[in-house]
Amino acid sequence: MSNFEVVAREDFSPVTYLLEVRHPLMAKAAKPGQFVIVMATEHGERIPLTIADFDRDKGTITLVIQAVGKTTKEMQQNCKVGAMLYAMVGPMGAPSVLGHAKKALCVGGGLGVAPVFPQARAFQESGAYVIGVIGFRNKDLIFWDDKFRSVCDEVIVCTDDGSAGMKGTVADGIKRAIEQHPDIDECVAIGPPIMMKGCAEATRPFGIKTMVSLNPLMVDGTGMCGGCRVKIGDEIKFACVDGPDFDGHKVDFDDLMARLKRFTAEERVALEHWSDTCRLMKQADELASASSKTDPELY
């Protein structure tokens, strides 16, 4: 299998975008909690991305991506509708195990709002009372709140600066939800590691089972490289095949965050190298178009 076509795209903010990629077989197989590994180009790196949604009728996989590094920025620039991804493999990881919760809390922070959505939907389909807590830095970064309202019985929107919903982090949102609903029996939290850590700490005193989805660095995504190993209690697990979902109360988040910084220096170099190349290409394009304007006879 090769050449995976981007069939739809939506830009949520200057740094967040959504791609819908055609892959009917994967759309059929995907379950909430799984992820894919994407290679944008033949020379690209393999990056893991959580499956934000899948449409079995249309045969598409939805990915929500934040442009932070070279690869994701390059994809933001190049992956327009009709573009092809060089590789996309999945669905990887063990699907989320949805308990028999009667009242579930689905928490998404920033980009994590996307992958927690199919879980909220699954809880709703299983007949649970679903409370959504979604958090963003400010009002302008909010996305999918309408989708959340369609599957949740209650939605709490949190923003760091208070520009929309309640002021505070999702952990504050969780506390409020628990105050109102002391009988919540399960929580799913997805987002940056620091946010998931906050969520796990918020639910720990109440003993609410809290599942988090971990996003360590990985290469193959099939258990072969061991780059994605995480500390869960006293054990070492590979997030790609043993996860990516783990009990948030057992995860060593500090270890995860330290390991995510493994290639910080290299990532910065790659981004600079790429930005420089882009700038030069742009200049060259401008020069070319300028010369073609002044001297059309040349062609």
Add this chain to the structure above:
Amino acid sequence: MAAKKKTIRTIPQARTPVREQDPKVRARNFEEVSLGYGLDEALVEADRCLQCADEPCVRGCPVGIDIPGFIQKIVEKHHHGAYDIITDTNLLPSICGRVCPQENQCEGVCTVGDTLEPVAIGRLERFVGDMAIKEGWANIPYIESSGYKVGIVGAGPAGIACAADMAKAGCDVTVYEAFHQPGGVLKYGIPDFRLPNDVIDAEIDKLKRLGIKFECNTLVGRLFTIEQMVNEMGFHAVFIGTGAGYPSFMGIPGESLNGVLSANELLTRCNLMRARDYPNFDTPLKPGKHVAVIGAGNTAMDALRVSLRLGAESVHCIYRRSKKEAPARVEEIHHAEEEGVDFNWLSSPVEILGDENKTVRALRCVKMELGEPDESGRRRPVVVPGSEFEFETDMVVYAIGTNANPIIGQTSKLKLNKRGYIDADENFATSIAGVYAGGDIVTGAATVIEAMGAGRRAARSMKAWLGLRDTESVYLSAAPATRFGIPQDEHGFARVRLA
């Protein structure tokens, strides 16, 4: 003219040396170490084969190549003939000639080897395979479709060997691979200086010409299950050769520090993802200045030598037993020594020490001594009390073996053994009818040729299961035979030129 009978006294006494890159030069580049035999060298070495009646080498070969047969063809300077004989049993001579542990197989039992150094069978095989690639030879057997559909899971050595045999038996073969390129460990694991990627690509192209379809980016188990392949996708037989990829760590303190990684990760980043050409390729790999590799198998040797080529100032091998017990091929250890790897035999790591940035700064080890033999027959290493020592390192690579990859086990009802490997009988049949398995996913980590042998023997069982006869390959000639410029099949017809 009848050839004079060869005896041990009449053959060239010394094994023909193979030209190699200078150790100092090659330790800094990814070009192939061994340059291989030329025409003359191959001829001299081929002449060392006694053509003995016993043929122990054929029995020593896991796939049973007619070794004296192909060597005789080299003597006769009929190189295409030699290629025909090898490809009867082995479609990947360029790969096997390079990576098989011949000293334990064909060369280990060679009759010449009883008195002199054994015939360099591996180098001769490589010579023939490389010539075929260079000359563009490809033996396309005459294949009549059997109407059966066969699915192969994993495009590594076991999978492609099985695929080749099933394709030759007329099956419609599809090989599924999770990575974006076929080849498995040949691609991600074995570095270019031992097995260049273009050699693998050339050999896989030949398999494509047999009609084998390679479907990359396909994670069987998760995208569809083994049961779905059999029940819904119409595969009459399935072979699983997913390998043992799930690296082991020791569980000592400091393993989650940055700078600690598995040999699989180091090699995959460097070989398959081409991190060595960073930033032209996007995958990063922070090369170590002082690298410690734990383990002394072939993978450890690869990790050591890759680290040197990535620019490390010092590279240390840490192994708890002595050189004699090291599982790597003698030739690999020799090459590593030549290139300047520092071997620390009888040492075992106890802790990895980090700095304030959670990055590796040093490795603490203890000295070992060998005690009584254990169940593997090797002498058990015992800690020497008070022998702790430390050395500075910024990268620690684990090459101490792998465990069973869990994906197929997680997603199917196949019976697994206690250690998580697929339970297969002596015919490579698993607990599901029509589903066979072989290679590392059944036996645990082993060699490329053992996996290929397993793939081929499984193919024999699969043919029996499908009711296909095992037949000798018949080759189509590459160019249609002509006489006087007229195609053979038109002979006897009047050729009428229309105005």
